[in-house]
Amino acid sequence: MKKNRTSLYRESFIPIRKYLRIMKLTFTLLLLGLMSFASVTYSQATKLTFESKNSSIESVFKQIETLSEFKFAYNSTKLDVDKKISIKVENQTIDAILDKILGSANFQYKIVDRYIIITDENGNNSGSIENGQSSKKVTGKVTDTSGNSLPGVSVVIKGTTNGIITDSDGKYSLSGIPENATLQFSFVGMKMQDVKVGNQTSIDVTLTEETIGIDEVVAIGYAVQKKKLVTGATSQVKNEELVKNHSVRLESAIQGMTPGMSITQKSGQPGADFNIIIRGMGSINGSNPLILIDGVPGSLNSINPQDVETIDILKDAASAAIYGSRAAGGVILVTTKKGSKGEMQVTYDGYYGIANAYRKLPMLNAKEYASIMNEAAVNSGQLPSFTIGQINSFGKGTDWQQESYNKNAPTTSHYISLTGGNEKSSYAVSLSYRKQEGIISIENKSQRENMGFHMSTQQNGKKWLKTGQNITYNHTNSGSIDDGNQWVNNQRGILTSSPLIPLYDPSQEDGYGRSSFSANQTNPIASMHYKYNSKNKSDNLMGNVFAELEIIKGLKFKSDFGMNLDISTTQTYSPIYDLSPNDKTTATSATQGMYRTFSYNWDNTLTYQKLFNKHDIMVMLGQNAQDMRYTFVQGVKSDLIIADFEHAVLNNATNLTSAQTTGTVEPQDTRFSVFGRLSYSYDDKYLATVTLRRDGSSRFGPDNRFGYFPSVSAGWVISQEKFLQSATSWLDFLKIRASWGQNGREPYDRYIFMPTITTTDRGYYFGPDESNATFYNGASPERIPSPGLKWEAATETNVGFDSRFLGDFSLTIDLYNRTSKDWIVQVPVKAITGISSPMPYINGGNVINKGIEFELGYTKTIQDWKFNVKGNIAYNKNKVTDIPNDEKIIHGSSSLFNQAAEVCRVQEGYPIGYFWGYKTGGIFQTKQEIDNYIHNGSLIQPDAKPGDVKFVDLNHDGKIDDLDKTILGKGMPDYIYGLSLSASYKGFDFSLNLQGQIGNQIVQSYRDPGNWYANYSTEILGRWTGPGTSNKIPRVTFGNDPNQNMSKISDLYVQDADFLRVKSINIGYDLKKLLLSNVPIQQCRVYLSGTNLLTFTKYNGLDPEVGFSGGYDNFSSGIDVGFYPTPRTYLIGINVTF
């Protein structure tokens, strides 16, 4: 019997990965280093008690396997497993037990995770298969890409169950191999490799990590799951990808990396915010995803990308449904770096770089400007402002863009982290400092400085108890220039200020030039000097503490308490200045403000997992409570005793009558939820998950306080099926998935369900005269309450598949259809009710987002070469199908220029926030053309003159009015895509990241047509000046032409904004490989990096990536009223690990 046994394991050879499958998800640690840590932990922590009399070693092993999670691997040709032994152990570790069992024999054992490999005294478990006639023996060694030997790798003769595992040195020896055999090397977390034996007698193999890892673990909300078992549409971005872009903000670091996630900057200023939209805009109230950092609701801004281990994006409603009422925009789960067992590892990463604007707009110089102004005056029936002599004397004038650049703006980063741990505890600690100067500013007014630390610790003190803590602190110190809407926008001033204003003028007291031309003109550099004296400091402290109790085997209770404290202060100084009659102050003043937001979050979950034969069941029940409070105070006071920025504090201001204070405390904003999830899988083949969450929120009235958010999803790993076994030569993995789920969005405003009294704008001044009039408070009902208001609801269906094929490729495709309805919208109510403002809220509206996402990966290792390519592209179509009012339109704001019509709106049948205006049909070249543009015999544009814009009479009613306006474009793209390439050869590494979008437009208006003297870009030189000169740019006027060439919003303002951007290129070299081989340093990588190196676009503005909405509407983007562009940065850095 013994002789017949040729397999290594009891009964037959079973690949190791199968054993691992049934292990606890949460304990599945994949990297080898982590595995050894975990095994020691488990083997140390696991104590067994049993008794066995006169049993075979094999049956003792079996008993141990039943009592614990250990699995045995041994070569039965060497180890006599039939030998009978008697053993009694009481609360002993596996080491002690094994010593007892094997003590007498010359065998060694090695524990890899829960896997016990038993070898002979030489560490050798080589075996032979003596059943073949012309068989041979092969020996070799298996290593990983770093050259470390891999023990426990299974080496099998393909097509049989015959094989062996590598010993503790990674060596194997296998005999009895038939002719033409192929050896299959496999190990968990590594890619399986087949090697034809042929004539070889020695085969060394290097296994590579499974980078497109189907065995990876991903966060799914309150738990982790193996990626290959996930049934929803999720994406993960890992630390090594995040740090490539050297971004200060996490949003920028993940741009272009996830299919279907659109991330666009609202400004290129240091620290500026981003617009994140996952799978299209689902509400007029914006589509921001819910962000959780180690389970604590927070902002991506409050975490350093280098401290992030992984970011998981839950895209479809089924994946996000476990977060219910706040998940309609998707969920982003950030997991910070955790410690691991082993010696302390110290990493330093530091870089220094310089940033510059990569584009400059060609604006008119002084001479050109004066000629155009003269022409505009004449065309407007006025006298020219300048004589020919004056014009000739002007020259270039002031180049405001040039003057406003902060050339070679420095950017610095230092990051140091320590990780380590032992069996009982582990830690990860980091300290970071980052400083960035803005590319547009004088006197360093646009800058951001940030320092912080992150700590993550875990304790495994008891077998039944695991605890951990995370804490992140961030201090930010920043200053900024205005880059907001058309009114507060320094960049707009820079682009449109007259080149005739001298930058400096020694005759002025402050040395700054003034306009001698118009009271409405301000020197924009002087304006920057005087106006942007603002210090913003913010402190964010965020952390959580958790404990996980294993009550009985498989049943775990976890309680996780998190807090987030955000305090920011502003201090602003307004000096006395006089830049023009319309732009001046007569007193100094100081403003101080403080905002504080505090929230806590308490999650309790109870999880039970059990494997019954091949039925794997996991049940989770949970409860969550959240509480948020917000405090705000601000004061302004004039007449400073010491009039400078440093001393701009309220106590230093003397003018009591000027004092204005404001302050509020928002009451507790609370949520209470219960949720559950049931996951089932059969044989890793058939997968299903059902979730349900019930949310309660203080933002709703008692009648509608609770909402239910269900989801179901299922997956089928087809590649596990027998009928696909024939395809295994090329298909490694294929899973198809389908999901359906619902989630919600809550209103921004509080207490809109409750009838309240307000005193705001209700008071009145009574009294005999101006000096003695006193303000009396008035009070009346504030609004029509909405007691029946409920959550906005998104319902999404998703189908997709994940696959790996030809060994090196992976492909994921998802198709989705999401209907978002019941938006919380304000609707006009008839004014006879007496409270038509603010408008009451109702639920209504409907938008459908449909799309498809592709993600393709390729990884190849050829000897020392490693390649990795990852590309993704997503298409989304957004269409509004219902608006809850008679008009079927929700109007946008006038955001483009003074008195401009609304430029974007939400309307049935169109994408959310589409651009609305007139189509143009060229320029009237002659009077004849105007006279020919008729309807039923009368002129369509009677006010037009040659050189004016021909507007298209879309509805053919003979006049040009609002009814002729139509869709001119949209701010959201049809396609977003990203591509990353990386390659390494020995110590060298290279990476390239691309990002882009297709199908969106930008509405651009730097210039207000009513602002006569605003400068133009040189495009205007191609204007119409006579028949045949231009069919696109109308004649210049002072904006008062009766035809309203430019004061009507038309397609002349709209441009395509497709772009492809080389987001970053990195080149690195590890000096360790060359120079420092004797130094105890693991890595010493120096790198050069460039970000935003190239942008391919037809858009003629400063930057095609405009996430700005114009400053008013949550449903729009792509409005460029003067944009602070993304800088181009070159940096050099070093990364040392020891």
Add this chain to the structure above:
Amino acid sequence: MIIILSFVGCSKDFLDKSPIDRIAISNFYKTPKDAEQALVAIYGNLYGGDADFIPLMAELASDNCFGGAGKGDGYGFQQIDRFQTQAGDNVNSGPWSRGYSGIFRANVLLENIDKVDWGNDTETKARYIAEARFLRAYFYFNMTRFFGEIPLVTKVIKPEDNFPKSTAEEIYKYIVEDLKFAAENLKPTDNMATAQNGHITRWAAEAMLGRVFLFYSGYYAKPDVAGVLTLQETRDYIDDIITNSGYELLPNFSSLWLVPAVSTSHIYAGEGNKETLFAIKYKFEGSFFYGNGTWARLIGPRNYANPPYGQGWGIGTVSPKLWLAYNPADSRRSASILSWNDEGQTPKYDPALDATFDQRQYTGYNWKKYMQRCVVAGSNDVVNPGINGVVAPGWGWQYWIYQDFIEIRFADVLLMGAELNLGSDLGKANAYLKRVRDRAFENADPSPVTLTGADAENRAKIFEERKLELAFEGIRYWDLLRQCGNGNFSAMHEAIDNVDPNHSADDLEGFNVTFRDETKGLFQIPNREISLMNNIIEQNSGY
């Protein structure tokens, strides 16, 4: 687990939160202080209104002004001037919604006032009711003059409640009942204390009854108001004011307004003076567009500031006809109108001489009453002389406009008295008129006017006097309209129609104006409101 279960148990309390910076309605209307705040909120509704401030729109529509504004601006003001349909769905939504908001606040107080624990203080309660009812009547009167027949909402309603238009008779009956209640329940001394200045008095209510009677009996050509207000009653109310109130004319006409006073070397009499019966009380402080007369920023000369004339947006350039209507000896001419040439301000202001000057429909005349005052040449800074010379710098002139808007002043009461007494007591009528003219001509009237009967000719004398006396006070247009009873709009055409030989009739840059009979002098109801009311009310004819 127990902790969690108990947590679940109290989740109701955990989620049941109340606002901190607001009061739940269930906790309000309990104390006299609450009632006072509810009353103040009705007054608070007097604030608001910018380009859609009804008195401003009425001046533009009258023969006093043209649209004006800047050359690049839209033509909204021209369209008001010309009785044209304005672009946009929601034209006139301001006058409509502000009016109903005031009515709502009055209705809220009146419905809740019995819930207040008044103790023994029935007097205050009665006064609050009287003031609330006056204000409700005032809002209705302003709206019905402007829009004609409108829904009469007499209580707090639900969003789904809908009301058709009421007849003019119903509306005016309601107005008169409210005003009469106020006139009869306010004691002669109520609110006459200076600290209470701004609150409604019996005298304001009586004056308003005069205004209501004259407009209704004129425009609707009726001898009395819906059987609730007769000519005799009205006459008695007005005579009561003139005889018993203690209000009187100030010695100098121009001292009533800041810039007119300064520009004619008089001392501004300030607010709450002996001539002002009812005013909207603004103050040089506060927040953007609340508590300030922001509408007044529109009327100043565009891009021009030369003390005392402060910059504005150049809206409502004054018709030369009005300037010419004044006798040069009339002190009201230079107090009411800024004539650029006559005051030798600057020739640069003339667009013929300065191509960059951005003023549409330049006439050479701007209205002076309510103009913002400038203190430093070329500067927008406005100064409040009342409070330690506090300066509103920079753009402060746009909203720190503190000069009260006088709704009713004693000169108007005298002229109403003269008009009402034409058919009954010519001696009284002449005496009242003479008081107004003597003040205007500083007791040296070169061409005294004598009233000789109640015929059209004598009434025309009073209308002419009212035009000169009350120019730019939001009264002229209604005076014209009330001469148009029985659908005969000849008075409108005679006064308003204007021919500009240099521009085509439809060129909005020109000065052509023709009254449109089909509008009946009424303004457009906001289309959006009509649709929100499921079209149960009709748009006014002509729009």
